[in-house]
Amino acid sequence: MIKDKSFLIVGLGLLGGSMAMGLKKWNHRIYAIDIDKNAIDYALEKGIIDEGSTEIDADLIGKADVIISGLYPALIVDWIAENQKYFKSGALITDVTGVKGAIVDKIQNILRPDCEFIGVHPMAGKEVSGVQHADPAIFLPANLIITPTDKNTQQAIDFIYEMGKELRFNNICQLSVEEHDKMIGYLSQLTHVIAVSLMNANDSKELVQYTGDSFRDLTRIAKINEHLWTELFMMNKANLVEHIENFVNEINDFKDALQREDTEKMKQKFITSTQRRKYFDK
Amino acid sequence: MIKDKSFLIVGLGLLGGSMAMGLKKWNHRIYAIDIDKNAIDYALEKGIIDEGSTEIDADLIGKADVIISGLYPALIVDWIAENQKYFKSGALITDVTGVKGAIVDKIQNILRPDCEFIGVHPMAGKEVSGVQHADPAIFLPANLIITPTDKNTQQAIDFIYEMGKELRFNNICQLSVEEHDKMIGYLSQLTHVIAVSLMNANDSKELVQYTGDSFRDLTRIAKINEHLWTELFMMNKANLVEHIENFVNEINDFKDALQREDTEKMKQKFITSTQRRKYFDK
Numbered sequence: 001m002i003k004d005k006s007f008l009i010v011g012l013g014l015l016g017g018s019m020a021m022g023l024k025k026w027n028h029r030i031y032a033i034d035i036d037k038n039a040i041d042y043a044l045e046k047g048i049i050d051e052g053s054t055e056i057d058a059d060l061i062g063k064a065d066v067i068i069s070g071l072y073p074a075l076i077v078d079w080i081a082e083n084q085k086y087f088k089s090g091a092l093i094t095d096v097t098g099v100k101g102a103i104v105d106k107i108q109n110i111l112r113p114d115c116e117f118i119g120v121h122p123m124a125g126k127e128v129s130g131v132q133h134a135d136p137a138i139f140l141p142a143n144l145i146i147t148p149t150d151k152n153t154q155q156a157i158d159f160i161y162e163m164g165k166e167l168r169f170n171n172i173c174q175l176s177v178e179e180h181d182k183m184i185g186y187l188s189q190l191t192h193v194i195a196v197s198l199m200n201a202n203d204s205k206e207l208v209q210y211t212g213d214s215f216r217d218l219t220r221i222a223k224i225n226e227h228l229w230t231e232l233f234m235m236n237k238a239n240l241v242e243h244i245e246n247f248v249n250e251i252n253d254f255k256d257a258l259q260r261e262d263t264e265k266m267k268q269k270f271i272t273s274t275q276r277r278k279y280f281d282k
Numbered sequence: 283m284i285k286d287k288s289f290l291i292v293g294l295g296l297l298g299g300s301m302a303m304g305l306k307k308w309n310h311r312i313y314a315i316d317i318d319k320n321a322i323d324y325a326l327e328k329g330i331i332d333e334g335s336t337e338i339d340a341d342l343i344g345k346a347d348v349i350i351s352g353l354y355p356a357l358i359v360d361w362i363a364e365n366q367k368y369f370k371s372g373a374l375i376t377d378v379t380g381v382k383g384a385i386v387d388k389i390q391n392i393l394r395p396d397c398e399f400i401g402v403h404p405m406a407g408k409e410v411s412g413v414q415h416a417d418p419a420i421f422l423p424a425n426l427i428i429t430p431t432d433k434n435t436q437q438a439i440d441f442i443y444e445m446g447k448e449l450r451f452n453n454i455c456q457l458s459v460e461e462h463d464k465m466i467g468y469l470s471q472l473t474h475v476i477a478v479s480l481m482n483a484n485d486s487k488e489l490v491q492y493t494g495d496s497f498r499d500l501t502r503i504a505k506i507n508e509h510l511w512t513e514l515f516m517m518n519k520a521n522l523v524e525h526i527e528n529f530v531n532e533i534n535d536f537k538d539a540l541q542r543e544d545t546e547k548m549k550q551k552f553i554t555s556t557q558r559r560k561y562f563d564k
Contacts, residue, residue, distance in 0.1 A: 190480070210405070222556065
Protein backbone atom coordinates (compact mmCIF):
# COMPACT_ATOMS: atom_id res chain seq x y z
CA MET A 1 0.00 0.00 0.00
CA ILE A 2 1.12 3.52 -0.77
CA LYS A 3 0.67 5.80 2.22
CA ASP A 4 -0.10 9.46 2.41
CA LYS A 5 1.31 10.71 -0.87
CA SER A 6 0.84 13.96 -2.77
CA PHE A 7 -0.03 13.49 -6.45
CA LEU A 8 0.02 16.23 -9.08
CA ILE A 9 -1.95 15.57 -12.26
CA VAL A 10 -0.78 17.74 -15.16
CA GLY A 11 -3.47 17.83 -17.83
CA LEU A 12 -6.74 16.95 -16.12
CA GLY A 13 -8.65 15.14 -18.85
CA LEU A 14 -10.51 11.84 -18.90
CA LEU A 15 -7.54 9.69 -17.86
CA GLY A 16 -5.97 12.15 -15.42
CA GLY A 17 -9.38 12.84 -13.87
CA SER A 18 -10.16 9.13 -13.52
CA MET A 19 -6.79 8.55 -11.82
CA ALA A 20 -7.43 11.49 -9.51
CA MET A 21 -10.80 10.04 -8.49
CA GLY A 22 -9.37 6.55 -7.98
CA LEU A 23 -6.44 7.79 -5.88
CA LYS A 24 -8.62 10.15 -3.82
CA LYS A 25 -10.38 7.10 -2.35
CA TRP A 26 -7.10 6.16 -0.63
CA ASN A 27 -6.81 9.54 1.09
CA HIS A 28 -3.89 10.82 -0.90
CA ARG A 29 -3.64 14.55 -1.56
CA ILE A 30 -4.46 15.31 -5.20
CA TYR A 31 -3.38 18.48 -7.02
CA ALA A 32 -3.94 19.37 -10.66
CA ILE A 33 -2.74 21.85 -13.27
CA ASP A 34 -4.74 22.36 -16.46
CA ILE A 35 -5.03 25.37 -18.77
CA ASP A 36 -8.81 24.86 -18.87
CA LYS A 37 -10.45 26.78 -16.00
CA ASN A 38 -13.66 24.75 -16.40
CA ALA A 39 -11.77 21.51 -15.79
CA ILE A 40 -10.12 22.81 -12.59
CA ASP A 41 -13.33 24.44 -11.29
CA TYR A 42 -15.33 21.26 -11.96
CA ALA A 43 -12.75 19.03 -10.23
CA LEU A 44 -12.54 21.31 -7.18
CA GLU A 45 -16.32 21.56 -6.92
CA LYS A 46 -16.77 17.77 -7.15
CA GLY A 47 -13.97 17.11 -4.66
CA ILE A 48 -11.92 15.24 -7.27
CA ILE A 49 -8.85 17.34 -6.39
CA ASP A 50 -7.73 19.20 -3.29
CA GLU A 51 -6.00 22.09 -5.05
CA GLY A 52 -5.76 23.18 -8.65
CA SER A 53 -4.31 25.86 -10.89
CA THR A 54 -4.65 26.98 -14.50
CA GLU A 55 -1.08 28.27 -14.50
CA ILE A 56 2.36 26.97 -13.65
CA ASP A 57 2.34 27.08 -9.87
CA ALA A 58 5.81 26.46 -8.45
CA ASP A 59 4.50 25.73 -4.95
CA LEU A 60 1.93 23.21 -6.17
CA ILE A 61 4.51 21.42 -8.36
CA GLY A 62 7.05 21.45 -5.53
CA LYS A 63 4.65 19.79 -3.07
CA ALA A 64 4.11 16.68 -5.24
CA ASP A 65 5.74 13.33 -4.41
CA VAL A 66 4.40 11.96 -7.69
CA ILE A 67 3.70 13.89 -10.90
CA ILE A 68 1.44 12.20 -13.48
CA SER A 69 1.47 13.77 -16.91
CA GLY A 70 -1.86 13.51 -18.68
CA LEU A 71 -0.65 15.92 -21.37
CA TYR A 72 -0.78 15.27 -25.12
CA PRO A 73 2.26 13.19 -26.11
CA ALA A 74 3.97 16.00 -28.04
CA LEU A 75 3.90 18.32 -25.00
CA ILE A 76 5.32 16.11 -22.26
CA VAL A 77 9.06 16.44 -22.88
CA ASP A 78 8.96 20.22 -23.11
CA TRP A 79 6.75 20.56 -20.03
CA ILE A 80 9.20 18.53 -17.94
CA ALA A 81 12.23 20.40 -19.36
CA GLU A 82 10.68 23.76 -18.49
CA ASN A 83 9.27 22.93 -15.07
CA GLN A 84 11.61 20.38 -13.51
CA LYS A 85 13.33 23.20 -11.66
CA TYR A 86 10.23 23.23 -9.41
CA PHE A 87 10.14 19.45 -8.78
CA LYS A 88 10.61 18.21 -5.21
CA SER A 89 13.90 16.35 -4.83
CA GLY A 90 13.14 12.62 -5.12
CA ALA A 91 9.91 13.17 -7.06
CA LEU A 92 8.66 10.30 -9.23
CA ILE A 93 7.37 11.41 -12.65
CA THR A 94 5.13 9.25 -14.81
CA ASP A 95 2.66 9.56 -17.68
CA VAL A 96 -0.27 7.93 -19.49
CA THR A 97 1.02 8.07 -23.08
CA GLY A 98 0.09 5.34 -25.56
CA VAL A 99 3.52 5.33 -27.26
CA LYS A 100 6.76 5.08 -25.31
CA GLY A 101 9.81 5.02 -27.63
CA ALA A 102 9.45 8.64 -28.62
CA ILE A 103 9.38 10.02 -25.07
CA VAL A 104 10.88 7.74 -22.39
CA ASP A 105 14.53 8.05 -23.43
CA LYS A 106 14.22 11.77 -24.09
CA ILE A 107 12.76 12.46 -20.65
CA GLN A 108 15.20 10.20 -18.81
CA ASN A 109 18.09 11.95 -20.59
CA ILE A 110 17.07 15.48 -19.60
CA LEU A 111 15.63 14.81 -16.13
CA ARG A 112 17.33 16.09 -12.99
CA PRO A 113 19.39 13.26 -11.46
CA ASP A 114 17.54 13.52 -8.12
CA CYS A 115 14.18 12.70 -9.76
CA GLU A 116 13.00 9.60 -11.65
CA PHE A 117 10.76 9.14 -14.70
CA ILE A 118 9.03 5.82 -15.36
CA GLY A 119 6.79 5.20 -18.38
CA VAL A 120 3.25 3.94 -17.75
CA HIS A 121 0.41 3.18 -20.17
CA PRO A 122 -3.07 2.70 -18.72
CA MET A 123 -4.88 0.90 -21.60
CA ALA A 124 -8.20 2.48 -20.74
CA GLY A 125 -10.45 5.10 -22.27
CA LYS A 126 -13.86 6.16 -23.44
CA GLU A 127 -15.29 7.57 -26.65
CA VAL A 128 -15.67 10.92 -24.86
CA SER A 129 -13.03 13.14 -23.30
CA GLY A 130 -12.69 15.62 -20.43
CA VAL A 131 -12.61 15.40 -16.64
CA GLN A 132 -16.41 15.76 -16.71
CA HIS A 133 -16.54 12.16 -18.02
CA ALA A 134 -13.85 10.83 -15.66
CA ASP A 135 -14.69 7.56 -13.93
CA PRO A 136 -12.22 5.22 -12.21
CA ALA A 137 -14.41 2.28 -13.30
CA ILE A 138 -12.68 2.47 -16.70
CA PHE A 139 -9.65 0.80 -15.06
CA LEU A 140 -11.53 -2.27 -13.79
CA PRO A 141 -11.30 -4.27 -17.06
CA ALA A 142 -8.02 -2.66 -18.18
CA ASN A 143 -4.28 -3.33 -18.36
CA LEU A 144 -1.68 -1.08 -16.79
CA ILE A 145 1.59 -1.51 -18.65
CA ILE A 146 4.84 -0.32 -17.05
CA THR A 147 7.79 0.20 -19.40
CA PRO A 148 10.89 0.45 -17.19
CA THR A 149 14.40 1.00 -18.56
CA ASP A 150 17.79 0.33 -16.94
CA LYS A 151 17.56 3.85 -15.54
CA ASN A 152 14.60 2.91 -13.32
CA THR A 153 14.81 1.72 -9.73
CA GLN A 154 12.98 -1.32 -8.36
CA GLN A 155 11.42 1.05 -5.85
CA ALA A 156 9.76 3.07 -8.63
CA ILE A 157 8.50 -0.08 -10.39
CA ASP A 158 7.06 -1.37 -7.10
CA PHE A 159 5.40 1.98 -6.48
CA ILE A 160 3.60 1.90 -9.85
CA TYR A 161 2.41 -1.68 -9.13
CA GLU A 162 0.93 -0.47 -5.83
CA MET A 163 -0.63 2.57 -7.50
CA GLY A 164 -2.14 0.28 -10.18
CA LYS A 165 -3.62 -1.93 -7.47
CA GLU A 166 -5.14 1.08 -5.70
CA LEU A 167 -6.67 2.11 -9.05
CA ARG A 168 -8.01 -1.48 -9.35
CA PHE A 169 -6.53 -2.30 -12.74
CA ASN A 170 -7.42 -5.80 -13.92
CA ASN A 171 -3.83 -6.59 -14.86
CA ILE A 172 -0.50 -4.86 -14.21
CA CYS A 173 2.53 -5.94 -16.23
CA GLN A 174 5.91 -4.87 -17.56
CA LEU A 175 7.17 -4.62 -21.13
CA SER A 176 10.28 -3.07 -22.59
CA VAL A 177 9.68 0.21 -24.45
CA GLU A 178 10.33 -1.60 -27.76
CA GLU A 179 7.98 -4.52 -26.98
CA HIS A 180 5.29 -2.10 -25.84
CA ASP A 181 5.37 0.02 -28.99
CA LYS A 182 5.38 -3.03 -31.29
CA MET A 183 2.44 -4.58 -29.42
CA ILE A 184 0.41 -1.37 -29.28
CA GLY A 185 1.10 -0.75 -32.99
CA TYR A 186 -0.58 -4.06 -33.80
CA LEU A 187 -3.39 -4.40 -31.24
CA SER A 188 -4.48 -0.78 -31.07
CA GLN A 189 -3.04 1.40 -33.83
CA LEU A 190 -3.44 -1.03 -36.75
CA THR A 191 -7.04 -1.76 -35.68
CA HIS A 192 -7.79 1.98 -35.73
CA VAL A 193 -6.21 2.37 -39.20
CA ILE A 194 -8.37 -0.52 -40.45
CA ALA A 195 -11.59 0.88 -38.94
CA VAL A 196 -10.91 4.36 -40.34
CA SER A 197 -10.02 3.00 -43.79
CA LEU A 198 -13.09 0.74 -43.93
CA MET A 199 -15.28 3.74 -43.06
CA ASN A 200 -13.53 5.94 -45.64
CA ALA A 201 -13.35 3.39 -48.48
CA ASN A 202 -17.04 3.85 -49.28
CA ASP A 203 -19.50 6.67 -48.75
CA SER A 204 -21.97 4.21 -47.34
CA LYS A 205 -24.66 6.33 -45.74
CA GLU A 206 -27.36 4.66 -47.84
CA LEU A 207 -26.27 1.26 -46.46
CA VAL A 208 -27.17 2.11 -42.85
CA GLN A 209 -30.51 0.31 -42.97
CA TYR A 210 -28.87 -2.99 -43.96
CA THR A 211 -26.00 -2.79 -41.48
CA GLY A 212 -25.61 -5.59 -38.97
CA ASP A 213 -23.29 -6.14 -36.04
CA SER A 214 -20.21 -7.10 -38.09
CA PHE A 215 -19.83 -3.74 -39.79
CA ARG A 216 -20.72 -1.81 -36.62
CA ASP A 217 -18.15 -3.77 -34.59
CA LEU A 218 -15.41 -3.16 -37.15
CA THR A 219 -16.03 0.59 -37.40
CA ARG A 220 -16.89 1.55 -33.81
CA ILE A 221 -13.36 2.95 -33.28
CA ALA A 222 -13.52 4.95 -36.54
CA LYS A 223 -14.87 7.76 -34.31
CA ILE A 224 -11.52 9.09 -33.24
CA ASN A 225 -9.81 12.19 -31.80
CA GLU A 226 -7.81 13.42 -34.80
CA HIS A 227 -5.24 15.42 -32.79
CA LEU A 228 -4.30 12.75 -30.25
CA TRP A 229 -4.19 9.84 -32.70
CA THR A 230 -2.17 11.72 -35.30
CA GLU A 231 0.46 12.39 -32.63
CA LEU A 232 0.44 8.77 -31.43
CA PHE A 233 0.75 7.40 -34.98
CA MET A 234 3.60 9.77 -35.83
CA MET A 235 5.48 8.67 -32.72
CA ASN A 236 5.20 5.00 -33.67
CA LYS A 237 5.58 5.40 -37.42
CA ALA A 238 8.06 2.61 -38.15
CA ASN A 239 6.13 -0.05 -36.22
CA LEU A 240 2.77 1.00 -37.60
CA VAL A 241 3.95 1.12 -41.21
CA GLU A 242 5.35 -2.41 -40.83
CA HIS A 243 2.09 -3.69 -39.31
CA ILE A 244 0.03 -2.08 -42.09
CA GLU A 245 2.28 -3.67 -44.73
CA ASN A 246 2.01 -7.14 -43.16
CA PHE A 247 -1.76 -6.79 -42.99
CA VAL A 248 -2.05 -5.56 -46.60
CA ASN A 249 0.15 -8.46 -47.76
CA GLU A 250 -2.16 -10.90 -45.98
CA ILE A 251 -5.38 -9.41 -47.37
CA ASN A 252 -3.85 -9.32 -50.88
CA ASP A 253 -2.87 -12.97 -50.48
CA PHE A 254 -6.52 -13.70 -49.69
CA LYS A 255 -7.66 -11.71 -52.71
CA ASP A 256 -5.28 -13.63 -54.99
CA ALA A 257 -6.66 -16.95 -53.70
CA LEU A 258 -10.19 -15.71 -54.39
CA GLN A 259 -9.29 -14.51 -57.89
CA ARG A 260 -7.56 -17.81 -58.71
CA GLU A 261 -10.54 -19.67 -57.17
CA ASP A 262 -8.12 -21.51 -54.87
CA THR A 263 -10.84 -22.65 -52.48
CA GLU A 264 -8.48 -24.91 -50.52
CA LYS A 265 -6.28 -21.95 -49.65
CA MET A 266 -9.28 -19.85 -48.65
CA LYS A 267 -10.57 -22.63 -46.39
CA GLN A 268 -7.14 -22.99 -44.81
CA LYS A 269 -7.10 -19.27 -44.02
CA PHE A 270 -10.55 -19.52 -42.40
CA ILE A 271 -9.42 -22.51 -40.34
CA THR A 272 -6.29 -20.67 -39.16
CA SER A 273 -8.19 -17.51 -38.23
CA THR A 274 -10.85 -19.54 -36.39
CA GLN A 275 -8.21 -21.41 -34.37
CA ARG A 276 -6.26 -18.25 -33.53
CA ARG A 277 -9.33 -16.24 -32.56
CA LYS A 278 -10.29 -18.84 -29.96
CA TYR A 279 -7.33 -17.76 -27.81
CA PHE A 280 -8.89 -14.31 -27.60
CA ASP A 281 -12.29 -15.42 -26.30
CA LYS A 282 -12.87 -14.05 -22.85
CA MET B 283 -51.61 -12.51 -42.27
CA ILE B 284 -50.77 -15.81 -43.92
CA LYS B 285 -53.36 -18.44 -43.07
CA ASP B 286 -53.02 -22.16 -42.69
CA LYS B 287 -50.02 -22.88 -44.92
CA SER B 288 -47.77 -25.92 -45.24
CA PHE B 289 -44.06 -25.09 -45.16
CA LEU B 290 -41.26 -27.48 -46.10
CA ILE B 291 -37.79 -26.61 -44.82
CA VAL B 292 -35.05 -28.32 -46.84
CA GLY B 293 -31.83 -28.32 -44.81
CA LEU B 294 -32.83 -27.95 -41.17
CA GLY B 295 -29.89 -26.01 -39.70
CA LEU B 296 -29.74 -22.91 -37.55
CA LEU B 297 -31.65 -20.64 -39.95
CA GLY B 298 -34.12 -23.23 -41.21
CA GLY B 299 -34.78 -24.39 -37.65
CA SER B 300 -35.28 -20.83 -36.39
CA MET B 301 -37.76 -20.15 -39.22
CA ALA B 302 -39.58 -23.41 -38.42
CA MET B 303 -39.92 -22.37 -34.77
CA GLY B 304 -41.07 -18.87 -35.66
CA LEU B 305 -43.67 -20.07 -38.17
CA LYS B 306 -44.95 -22.83 -35.87
CA LYS B 307 -46.24 -20.15 -33.49
CA TRP B 308 -48.74 -19.14 -36.20
CA ASN B 309 -50.16 -22.65 -36.48
CA HIS B 310 -48.77 -23.45 -39.90
CA ARG B 311 -47.83 -27.05 -40.70
CA ILE B 312 -44.06 -27.42 -40.79
CA TYR B 313 -42.25 -30.25 -42.58
CA ALA B 314 -38.52 -30.75 -42.95
CA ILE B 315 -36.03 -32.77 -44.97
CA ASP B 316 -32.44 -33.09 -43.78
CA ILE B 317 -29.84 -35.82 -44.36
CA ASP B 318 -28.92 -35.63 -40.65
CA LYS B 319 -31.14 -37.99 -38.66
CA ASN B 320 -30.20 -36.24 -35.41
CA ALA B 321 -31.54 -32.94 -36.74
CA ILE B 322 -34.89 -34.46 -37.78
CA ASP B 323 -35.27 -36.49 -34.57
CA TYR B 324 -34.45 -33.46 -32.42
CA ALA B 325 -36.93 -31.24 -34.27
CA LEU B 326 -39.73 -33.83 -34.06
CA GLU B 327 -39.09 -34.43 -30.39
CA LYS B 328 -39.12 -30.69 -29.58
CA GLY B 329 -42.24 -30.10 -31.66
CA ILE B 330 -40.35 -27.76 -34.01
CA ILE B 331 -41.70 -29.67 -37.03
CA ASP B 332 -44.80 -31.79 -37.64
CA GLU B 333 -43.23 -34.28 -40.02
CA GLY B 334 -39.69 -34.92 -41.19
CA SER B 335 -37.61 -37.16 -43.38
CA THR B 336 -33.92 -37.87 -43.99
CA GLU B 337 -34.63 -38.83 -47.60
CA ILE B 338 -36.37 -37.34 -50.58
CA ASP B 339 -40.01 -37.89 -49.74
CA ALA B 340 -42.27 -37.16 -52.73
CA ASP B 341 -45.40 -36.96 -50.59
CA LEU B 342 -43.87 -34.55 -48.09
CA ILE B 343 -42.52 -32.32 -50.87
CA GLY B 344 -45.85 -32.43 -52.70
CA LYS B 345 -47.83 -31.32 -49.66
CA ALA B 346 -45.90 -28.02 -49.25
CA ASP B 347 -47.37 -24.67 -50.27
CA VAL B 348 -44.01 -23.03 -49.54
CA ILE B 349 -40.57 -24.62 -49.79
CA ILE B 350 -37.72 -22.84 -47.98
CA SER B 351 -34.25 -24.00 -48.94
CA GLY B 352 -31.79 -23.82 -46.07
CA LEU B 353 -29.23 -25.77 -48.12
CA TYR B 354 -25.65 -24.70 -48.76
CA PRO B 355 -25.58 -22.25 -51.68
CA ALA B 356 -23.86 -24.66 -54.09
CA LEU B 357 -26.56 -27.31 -53.60
CA ILE B 358 -29.76 -25.33 -54.13
CA VAL B 359 -29.98 -25.24 -57.93
CA ASP B 360 -29.38 -28.98 -58.31
CA TRP B 361 -31.81 -29.85 -55.53
CA ILE B 362 -34.59 -27.90 -57.22
CA ALA B 363 -33.73 -29.31 -60.66
CA GLU B 364 -33.91 -32.88 -59.35
CA ASN B 365 -36.97 -32.58 -57.13
CA GLN B 366 -39.25 -30.03 -58.76
CA LYS B 367 -41.20 -32.89 -60.34
CA TYR B 368 -42.66 -33.48 -56.85
CA PHE B 369 -43.61 -29.82 -56.20
CA LYS B 370 -47.29 -28.96 -55.74
CA SER B 371 -48.59 -26.87 -58.63
CA GLY B 372 -48.50 -23.22 -57.52
CA ALA B 373 -45.82 -23.83 -54.87
CA LEU B 374 -43.68 -20.85 -53.83
CA ILE B 375 -39.97 -21.63 -53.46
CA THR B 376 -37.57 -19.46 -51.51
CA ASP B 377 -34.18 -19.62 -49.77
CA VAL B 378 -31.91 -18.05 -47.16
CA THR B 379 -28.73 -17.65 -49.23
CA GLY B 380 -26.36 -14.75 -48.55
CA VAL B 381 -25.51 -14.22 -52.24
CA LYS B 382 -28.16 -13.92 -54.93
CA GLY B 383 -26.63 -13.30 -58.38
CA ALA B 384 -25.24 -16.82 -58.66
CA ILE B 385 -28.53 -18.61 -57.98
CA VAL B 386 -31.70 -16.55 -58.58
CA ASP B 387 -31.51 -16.41 -62.38
CA LYS B 388 -30.45 -20.04 -62.65
CA ILE B 389 -33.37 -21.25 -60.56
CA GLN B 390 -35.92 -19.03 -62.26
CA ASN B 391 -34.71 -20.29 -65.65
CA ILE B 392 -35.09 -23.98 -64.85
CA LEU B 393 -38.17 -23.86 -62.61
CA ARG B 394 -41.49 -25.34 -63.73
CA PRO B 395 -43.72 -22.54 -65.04
CA ASP B 396 -46.51 -23.36 -62.56
CA CYS B 397 -44.22 -22.66 -59.56
CA GLU B 398 -42.40 -19.46 -58.48
CA PHE B 399 -38.98 -18.85 -56.93
CA ILE B 400 -38.25 -15.63 -55.02
CA GLY B 401 -34.87 -14.85 -53.44
CA VAL B 402 -34.80 -14.01 -49.75
CA HIS B 403 -31.86 -13.21 -47.43
CA PRO B 404 -32.51 -13.21 -43.68
CA MET B 405 -29.49 -11.25 -42.36
CA ALA B 406 -29.40 -13.23 -39.13
CA GLY B 407 -27.16 -15.84 -37.59
CA LYS B 408 -25.12 -17.04 -34.68
CA GLU B 409 -21.54 -18.18 -34.17
CA VAL B 410 -22.86 -21.74 -33.76
CA SER B 411 -24.77 -23.89 -36.25
CA GLY B 412 -27.39 -26.65 -36.20
CA VAL B 413 -31.09 -26.87 -35.41
CA GLN B 414 -30.11 -27.56 -31.78
CA HIS B 415 -29.16 -23.86 -31.54
CA ALA B 416 -32.19 -22.59 -33.48
CA ASP B 417 -33.99 -19.64 -31.92
CA PRO B 418 -36.46 -17.31 -33.66
CA ALA B 419 -35.19 -14.45 -31.45
CA ILE B 420 -32.26 -14.09 -33.90
CA PHE B 421 -34.72 -12.37 -36.28
CA LEU B 422 -35.81 -9.65 -33.83
CA PRO B 423 -32.89 -7.25 -34.56
CA ALA B 424 -32.41 -8.43 -38.16
CA ASN B 425 -33.17 -7.41 -41.74
CA LEU B 426 -35.08 -9.59 -44.17
CA ILE B 427 -34.07 -8.66 -47.72
CA ILE B 428 -36.23 -9.73 -50.64
CA THR B 429 -34.58 -9.71 -54.08
CA PRO B 430 -37.43 -9.95 -56.61
CA THR B 431 -36.86 -10.01 -60.38
CA ASP B 432 -39.25 -9.24 -63.24
CA LYS B 433 -40.24 -12.91 -63.10
CA ASN B 434 -41.80 -12.51 -59.65
CA THR B 435 -45.45 -11.73 -58.94
CA GLN B 436 -46.63 -9.06 -56.53
CA GLN B 437 -48.47 -11.84 -54.73
CA ALA B 438 -45.21 -13.67 -53.96
CA ILE B 439 -43.51 -10.46 -52.77
CA ASP B 440 -46.49 -9.69 -50.51
CA PHE B 441 -46.39 -13.22 -49.13
CA ILE B 442 -42.72 -12.90 -48.11
CA TYR B 443 -43.47 -9.56 -46.40
CA GLU B 444 -46.21 -11.26 -44.37
CA MET B 445 -43.96 -14.22 -43.58
CA GLY B 446 -41.24 -11.79 -42.45
CA LYS B 447 -43.73 -10.04 -40.17
CA GLU B 448 -44.79 -13.34 -38.64
CA LEU B 449 -41.12 -14.11 -38.01
CA ARG B 450 -40.86 -10.65 -36.37
CA PHE B 451 -37.98 -9.30 -38.45
CA ASN B 452 -36.97 -5.77 -37.44
CA ASN B 453 -36.97 -4.56 -41.05
CA ILE B 454 -38.18 -6.05 -44.33
CA CYS B 455 -37.05 -4.49 -47.58
CA GLN B 456 -36.42 -5.09 -51.27
CA LEU B 457 -33.24 -4.79 -53.30
CA SER B 458 -32.39 -5.87 -56.81
CA VAL B 459 -30.14 -8.94 -57.02
CA GLU B 460 -27.26 -6.71 -58.15
CA GLU B 461 -27.75 -4.11 -55.38
CA HIS B 462 -28.01 -6.88 -52.79
CA ASP B 463 -24.76 -8.60 -53.79
CA LYS B 464 -22.84 -5.33 -53.96
CA MET B 465 -24.12 -4.25 -50.53
CA ILE B 466 -23.48 -7.63 -48.90
CA GLY B 467 -19.99 -7.75 -50.44
CA TYR B 468 -19.14 -4.54 -48.62
CA LEU B 469 -21.00 -4.75 -45.29
CA SER B 470 -20.57 -8.45 -44.62
CA GLN B 471 -18.02 -10.16 -46.87
CA LEU B 472 -15.33 -7.45 -46.83
CA THR B 473 -15.62 -7.18 -43.04
CA HIS B 474 -15.05 -10.93 -42.75
CA VAL B 475 -12.01 -10.78 -45.08
CA ILE B 476 -10.58 -7.98 -42.93
CA ALA B 477 -11.17 -9.85 -39.65
CA VAL B 478 -9.64 -13.05 -41.01
CA SER B 479 -6.63 -11.22 -42.47
CA LEU B 480 -6.02 -9.25 -39.26
CA MET B 481 -6.06 -12.51 -37.30
CA ASN B 482 -3.76 -14.24 -39.82
CA ALA B 483 -1.28 -11.36 -40.31
CA ASN B 484 0.39 -12.06 -36.97
CA ASP B 485 0.67 -15.15 -34.77
CA SER B 486 -0.35 -13.10 -31.81
CA LYS B 487 -1.08 -15.65 -29.09
CA GLU B 488 1.39 -14.00 -26.74
CA LEU B 489 -0.49 -10.69 -27.11
CA VAL B 490 -3.71 -12.03 -25.55
CA GLN B 491 -3.02 -10.55 -22.13
CA TYR B 492 -2.72 -7.04 -23.54
CA THR B 493 -5.76 -7.26 -25.80
CA GLY B 494 -8.54 -4.75 -25.31
CA ASP B 495 -11.97 -4.33 -26.86
CA SER B 496 -10.77 -2.86 -30.18
CA PHE B 497 -8.89 -5.95 -31.31
CA ARG B 498 -11.59 -8.30 -29.99
CA ASP B 499 -14.33 -6.35 -31.80
CA LEU B 500 -12.43 -6.40 -35.08
CA THR B 501 -11.68 -10.13 -34.98
CA ARG B 502 -14.87 -11.60 -33.48
CA ILE B 503 -16.06 -12.71 -36.93
CA ALA B 504 -12.68 -14.32 -37.72
CA LYS B 505 -14.25 -17.47 -36.24
CA ILE B 506 -15.93 -18.60 -39.42
CA ASN B 507 -17.41 -21.69 -41.12
CA GLU B 508 -14.86 -22.36 -43.86
CA HIS B 509 -17.20 -24.34 -46.13
CA LEU B 510 -20.12 -21.91 -46.18
CA TRP B 511 -18.06 -18.74 -46.48
CA THR B 512 -15.81 -20.11 -49.22
CA GLU B 513 -18.95 -20.85 -51.27
CA LEU B 514 -20.45 -17.42 -50.56
CA PHE B 515 -17.22 -15.61 -51.48
CA MET B 516 -16.80 -17.59 -54.71
CA MET B 517 -20.37 -16.71 -55.70
CA ASN B 518 -19.72 -12.98 -55.23
CA LYS B 519 -16.13 -12.89 -56.45
CA ALA B 520 -16.27 -9.84 -58.70
CA ASN B 521 -17.97 -7.61 -56.11
CA LEU B 522 -15.75 -8.78 -53.27
CA VAL B 523 -12.50 -8.35 -55.22
CA GLU B 524 -13.54 -4.79 -56.07
CA HIS B 525 -14.38 -4.00 -52.44
CA ILE B 526 -11.05 -5.46 -51.23
CA GLU B 527 -9.16 -3.36 -53.81
CA ASN B 528 -10.96 -0.14 -52.78
CA PHE B 529 -10.22 -0.85 -49.14
CA VAL B 530 -6.54 -1.67 -49.79
CA ASN B 531 -6.19 1.54 -51.84
CA GLU B 532 -7.62 3.52 -48.92
CA ILE B 533 -5.38 1.91 -46.29
CA ASN B 534 -2.33 2.37 -48.55
CA ASP B 535 -3.27 6.02 -48.96
CA PHE B 536 -3.27 6.33 -45.18
CA LYS B 537 0.10 4.59 -44.96
CA ASP B 538 1.57 6.98 -47.54
CA ALA B 539 0.34 9.98 -45.53
CA LEU B 540 1.94 8.51 -42.39
CA GLN B 541 5.23 7.81 -44.16
CA ARG B 542 5.32 11.32 -45.64
CA GLU B 543 4.34 12.70 -42.20
CA ASP B 544 1.40 14.48 -43.81
CA THR B 545 -0.40 15.09 -40.53
CA GLU B 546 -3.06 17.31 -42.13
CA LYS B 547 -4.13 14.48 -44.43
CA MET B 548 -4.22 12.01 -41.52
CA LYS B 549 -6.36 14.38 -39.47
CA GLN B 550 -8.72 14.87 -42.41
CA LYS B 551 -9.16 11.10 -42.72
CA PHE B 552 -9.96 10.84 -38.99
CA ILE B 553 -12.49 13.66 -39.28
CA THR B 554 -14.18 11.99 -42.28
CA SER B 555 -14.36 8.58 -40.61
CA THR B 556 -15.71 10.13 -37.40
CA GLN B 557 -18.45 11.99 -39.30
CA ARG B 558 -19.42 8.96 -41.38
CA ARG B 559 -19.48 6.56 -38.42
CA LYS B 560 -22.02 8.75 -36.63
CA TYR B 561 -24.68 7.71 -39.16
CA PHE B 562 -24.21 4.11 -38.02
CA ASP B 563 -24.79 4.74 -34.31
CA LYS B 564 -27.86 2.92 -33.15
